[in-house]
Amino acid sequence: MPLGPSSSAIHIQATPAGASPAPGRTPTAVTIHPVALFSILDHYLRRKDDQDRVIGTLLGVRSNKTVEVRSSFAVLHSETSEQVAVDMEYHRTMYELHHKVNPKEVIVGWYSTGSNLNTYSALIQNFYSQETAPHQAVHVALNTGIEEGEQAGVKAYVSSPVGVFPKPENCVFVPVPCELRFHPAERSGIDLLTSTAAHSSSPTTSSHPTALPTTDLEVLERSIESVSLMLDRVLAYVRSVLAGERKGDPAVGRYLMDTLGAGIGTGDLEKGGFNASLQDTLMVSYLANLVRSQAEVSSRLALTTLSYS
């Protein structure tokens, strides 16, 4: 799942199995949790008027060759034409606070908004490399897409020194592949946000940029409706191919055959199985209702019986 327009990121081949992961090896991929991205966007919204970009620290875990960015926090910094300053004390305090809650997450690098990499970026990268030593620091550049002609997206970089003499302000940012990654269990939360976002961007409802979290059944209804719409679309396509109005795509046909073939043998829902499960489900539903009414009656009884005595 790439984030943004296609990039020239180098997909470095994995080293053969058995090679021990040496500290300080170059990460070959970066994954980002949505919460880190959203924090960056929030920080960008809350920047001061005179700030062109904001920076902050990325926290996460390192595995063999990938860096997993799990969260981020904002760091104060100032950039002028002469100098750049990062509030190191603030960075340390925030890191300690985060560390208390989530000891597994360590500093893995830093983020900035905008896709502008300059000398100051190299200096900040140098600072963060000291923080993450012996590992390399990663840099995530998030383009918020609000400047004209630029597309929103996320890019990740690692740095390598360049020049005859290594100087902190000289370095090459090497792009590495970068993906959005979250746990399947968090999926529905992200769905909630995307549906809210889609809802708020439609012109008719823009004055109410909010949506209520819905109940189980409503979510289910929506999914079933969208599946049924997709089936209609496929059916319309197949009909038009059969009627000769459109030329059939053999690839699509093959996919359809695969999908429908997989659907035939749905394991436990054979005739007997269906009835058995239906009875179970109804029983569970009956039980749940019974328990609820008992609880209600019991709580009411506690109020009434003793008031007469």
Added chain:
Amino acid sequence: MAATSMAAALAASLPAPQAASVPAAPTYEAIPASMSKAVDIEAEIPLTCVQIDGLVVTKILKHSREASSTTAHGLLLGLDLDGTLEISNSFPLPNHAGDDDDKTSKSIARYQASMLRSLKEVQADDSVVGFYQATTLGAFFNQSLIDSQAIHQDRLRHGGVVIVHDLSQTAQGNAYFRAFRLTNAFLDAYKKANFSTTSLISHRLTFSTILEEIPLKIRTNALLSSFLGTLAEPSPSSVQNAPPESATTSAITPSFSNLDLGTAGLARNLEQIIESIDAYRTEEGNLAYLGRQIGREKARAEAYISKRKEENAARIAQGLAPLPEEDVQRLFKIPAEPSRLESTLLLGQVDAFAKSLEGSASTGLVKMYAAKASSGI
């Protein structure tokens, strides 16, 4: 931050001609007449709605999933404006396990103060408006939640809210967030620390009237909306002749996980109902025992009093001075009536488990018929 976000909110809700002038001018100017009713220093406008930011949603999701048990909780930061409580940020609190209470509560207080100061420095909201709590299978009723909310209710503006996030529901494909606060009746009883039967009756308290729900809305700001739009937009894959599931790629693919037929959580849910019913029975047993004890003591006291009265009557008849009657209170220690809070909460828990079971059974039914219809059995 407070001033600027207020100004932005003011600007958004104003009619067009005024709106143009407000953001440009410094925020110190007089408050326009149309907004003067929304200015609410004494927190007099009651809360009618809670609005949480996308950032907070993801933060709660992440923290609840990563914390090992259901003890994930943290603080919510934000502002209220004209009856809507806008929660714009949150941070997790460290899990206080073991150790002595005094030390951990001090360190949490230090942590909290330090975090708030740090957030203020980067212009984030720094006023605490409530807390969030992760739970499973809908059972969030417990003593500690009530206690912390009662503490907040005293100290925070509007009494604070608690946002409950249900992990098991979210894992099944329906992100579950609800906002609650304590009802006035419960708070009154809680302040008096009196949960005897008469108090419950006079406050009309059952488990369903301990907490009241506040409508909850989710908000994504414009920047986040556009970014999410970019992420969800499918773009053709760079790989030629890719299989259909990877022919188009987007960072957030559509998902149909809530159509899963699996009923994995059902057994666990039933177990939990049984467990909490057992706990409730034990608690009821204790209450009944205490009740009998009180009854016995009362009966003894009354027997003593009537005996003393007879004696006195006899003594008066014989012309002797009556014996004093007031030492009954000293002679018989009638135990205080036991608190019914615990049993009420347990009953609430049973109800919540049953409710979530009911919900999963009903969706299960729909899914089964959908699967049956599609497989044509």
